[in-house]
Amino acid sequence: MDWKNYLKQFQEAYKEADTEDTFDELPDGDYIVRVERVELKESKSGRPMLEWEFVVEEGNFAGRHEWKYNMLDHVDNIQWLKKDLFRAGLDLEDITQLEEHLPLLLDRRLKINIKTKRVNNGNQYRNVYINKQIEKTGSEKGSFTGYSDTQPLNITDDDLPF
16 A cells, blocks of 8 residues: 555645644542442563553543552562552452452542652652542441352341351
8 A cells, every 4th residue: 555645635634634643641639439330450561560540430521530559569669569459348358369359449449549740850650559449338238148269258247147
């Protein structure tokens, strides 16, 4: 194919196309989110990481997505990972069991905080912090719906006979 001739038909549209981003990042602040997805993977550069995808549940930004990445290639990063998992309600004793326990994090409601920091060289770094798991309200809590090997029992104190 002669790419030059083919692309010529789009020249005017290309010249007029806006280069501004139409998708803005969430502003700094606190958000109530739901864990949409969480998975172990490798970054584009090949570094092992845990990728979280959150969906904002409340406020002006409800429905918007935010991502968090825990890099898994240094002891300091593993300490941050353990804190994040604990704050998300997953008290995991053995890191080798992480992959099989990730489904337990799905649909959990969390309070997160986003902070953008500027460093000495002028670059900005965006950090997403998990503050805590948000418990469901009484109306959102369900009664026991069956047993599953991979999910915790969905019962409240009111469901217990004693």
